[in-house]
Amino acid sequence: MEGGDTRNRADPGQLRPGRGTRDCSTQTDSKVQGHGPRLSEINLFTLLSLWMELFPQEQSEEDDHSQVRGMGLVVVRDSKVVGLHCSGPELHAGQAAIIQHGSCLNDCQLYFSRRPCATCLKMIINAGVSQISFWPGDPEVSMLRSTPTNQPNFHSHSPPDRVTEEAALDAVATEKLKSNSRPHICVLLQPLPPGLAQFISETSRECDFMQRVTDDDPELSTQELFNRERLRHLKHLSRQFLVEKSQQHRSILTRMGQENFSVEPYFSNLRNNMRELVEVLAAVAAGVPQSNYGFYREQRSTGAIPEPFPAKSLLPSHHEGLSQEEARHCIIQARLLAYRTEDPKVGVGAVIWAKGQSASSDRAGCLYLVGCGYNAYPAGSQYAEYPQMDDKQEDRQRRKYRYIVHAEQNALTFRTRDIKPGESTMLFVTKCPCDECVPLIRGAGVTHIYTTDQDRDKDKGDISYLRFSSLKSINKYIWQRSPSACLPSSPHHANGCVGKHSRQADQESHSNKKLCTNRSHHDSPTVS
Numbered sequence: 347m348e349g350g351d352t353r354n355r356a357d358p359g360q361l362r363p364g365r366g367t368r369d370c371s372t373q374t375d376s377k378v379q380g381h382g383p384r385l386s387e388i389n390l391f392t393l394l395s396l397w398m399e400l401f402p403q404e405q406s407e408e409d410d411h412s413q414v415r416g417m418g419l420v421v422v423r424d425s426k427v428v429g430l431h432c433s434g435p436e437l438h439a440g441q442a443a444i445i446q447h448g449s450c451l452n453d454c455q456l457y458f459s460r461r462p463c464a465t466c467l468k469m470i471i472n473a474g475v476s477q478i479s480f481w482p483g484d485p486e487v488s489m490l491r492s493t494p495t496n497q498p499n500f501h502s503h504s505p506p507d508r509v510t511e512e513a514a515l516d517a518v519a520t521e522k523l524k525s526n527s528r529p530h531i532c533v534l535l536q537p538l539p540p541g542l543a544q545f546i547s548e549t550s551r552e553c554d555f556m557q558r559v560t561d562d563d564p565e566l567s568t569q570e571l572f573n574r575e576r577l578r579h580l581k582h583l584s585r586q587f588l589v590e591k592s593q594q595h596r597s598i599l600t601r602m603g604q605e606n607f608s609v610e611p612y613f614s615n616l617r618n619n620m621r622e623l624v625e626v627l628a629a630v631a632a633g634v635p636q637s638n639y640g641f642y643r644e645q646r647s648t649g650a651i652p653e654p655f656p657a658k659s660l661l662p663s664h665h666e667g668l669s670q671e672e673a674r675h676c677i678i679q680a681r682l683l684a685y686r687t688e689d690p691k692v693g694v695g696a697v698i699w700a701k702g703q704s705a706s707s708d709r710a711g712c713l714y715l716v717g718c719g720y721n722a723y724p725a726g727s728q729y730a731e732y733p734q735m736d737d738k739q740e741d742r743q744r745r746k747y748r749y750i751v752h753a754e755q756n757a758l759t760f761r762t763r764d765i766k767p768g769e770s771t772m773l774f775v776t777k778c779p780c781d782e783c784v785p786l787i788r789g790a791g792v793t794h795i796y797t798t799d800q801d802r803d804k805d806k807g808d809i810s811y812l813r814f815s816s817l818k819s820i821n822k823y824i825w826q827r828s829p830s831a832c833l834p835s836s837p838h839h840a841n842g843c844v845g846k847h848s849r850q851a852d853q854e855s856h857s858n859k860k861l862c863t864n865r866s867h868h869d870s871p872t873v874s
């Protein structure tokens with residue numbers, strides 16, 4: 347899990363796009379084409395913070411006239427994510443982190459999707475964090491938004507050289523707190539290594555979630571679908587995180603004490619870097635297309651013929667208290683984590699959330715992070731220490747499978763909370779859990795799995811996916827076409843889910859992966 351980043355503080359001298367910050371891989375075998383470039387730790391945490399800002403909320407959308415903007419926050423200790431937070435109706439993201447972690451924030455690094463307001467900053471500094479990084483767009487107390495009309499400082503679309511009194515006072519206080527504080531408060535962004543943006547775009551377009559769409563409807567152009575989704579996200583994310591006008595951005599940076607960034611060439615580099623990261627986020631999110639797809643429950647097979655209920659009545663968009671939007675949001679967190687993989691071929695990400703008894707007043711409500719991870723060689727291992735080949739390598743000793751730690755295994759090992767009996771504990775994982783992971787997931791007390799089952803029932807020799815189908819004690823939500831959107835010709839059960847056998851037939855014809863030849867020892871269950 348440890349990354350080999352060189353921590354580039356994005357001071358102007360270091361923010362040069364194209365400069366080689368590519369993480370070292372753990373490539374051992376020259377026959378493997380080398381894995382794609384990885385997201386650096388810093389960029390991963392930054393992207394997760396942006397994404398957390400967009401955590402779905404049930405009530406009305408964020409008030410466009412509120413001077414205080416919602417934020418996302420990632421809390422990191424020893425390179426591990428120990429908290430994911432977002433602002434809610436009552437608490438700012440920084441306050442939610444204080445409530446949840448208290449003095450455990452000591453020596454943590456915090457990644458904010460905006461520069462936090464002075465009210466949060468004083469408490470965070472007080473908690474003893476070691477570093478605070480923020481995205482250099484419009485701050486939490488907005489310099490772009492006006493105050494409501496009944497307040498004296500109202501300027502419609504106030505330009506940043508005439509920010510409201512609130513924003514100006516906050517900027518002064520924040521600067522003072524910043525310069526007097528022990529933690530390093532800075533902008534941390536890294537230029538993307540060459541090829542990473544393209545790699546993420548291509549692999550998102552071909553990920554298991556997109557593959558599922560292709561399997562369901564081979565006629566559909568997934569390229570078009572992906573591009574459409576990507577552009578939709580890009581538009582939304584740009585509006586949220588980028589400052590459109592250069593002049594406004596310069597002025598915001600200056601007021602935030604980042605005047606070094608407001609001169610060329612550093613200013614253009616910073617803006618390019620921000621845009622590239624927003625593009626990456628759009629591509630990752632587009633890999634889980636929204637229209638007509640979602641997580642639907644796999645019912646346990648009872649042998650009884652299901653009643654022909656209308657699909658919608660059994661498959662509400664809210665299930666177990668989690669909405670489709672929330673579930674989709676969490677699987678995209680996992681997809682982001684997958685881009686830190688050390689596997690030369692397949693990135694897998696996993697996030698575990700639990701539903702506590704009481705709401706914390708941030709937007710995630712009762713949800714709290716239990717752990718997250720991605721597939722990687724054992725923590726602390728050196729570059730080139732372990733084999734990396736897959737099952738195409740005849741010499742089995744040179745295959746990766748006995749060495750690589752799976753995403754779920756890392757999420758469980760480095761969890762930051764106990765899994766409590768009686769609480770819903772939800773695992774979001776970007777690949778169907780394999781036979782090595784299924785007993786661990788069950789043993790740990792996970793109650794819900796949200797995943798894609800593209801590899802279900804396959805046996806690849808060194809790794810197999812046979813046990814997932816017979817996993818009965820956990821609620822399984824499989825990413826699939828919404829039952830209400832099923833093609834009339836597709837066979838589906840009365841509960842609206844597409845039958846496994848029809849899907850499997852699709853998979854067989856579309857996949858060049860080996861299929862299990864012996865299914866007799868596990869249930870043959872309907873994805874009911």
Ligand SMILES: O=c1ccn([C@H]2C[C@H](O)[C@@H](COP(=O)(O)OP(=O)(O)OP(=O)(O)O)O2)c(=O)[nH]1
Pocket residue numbers: 689691692694720721736737750751752753754777778779780783806809859
């Ligand atoms: O529950 C799981 C299952 C697998 N992995 C990781 C482990 C390994 O790093 C990779 C293996 O992926 P796959 O089964 O696709 O094997 P492959 O040999 O890499 O690819 P192929 O599908 O071509 O066989 O996925 C997980 O993290 N969690």
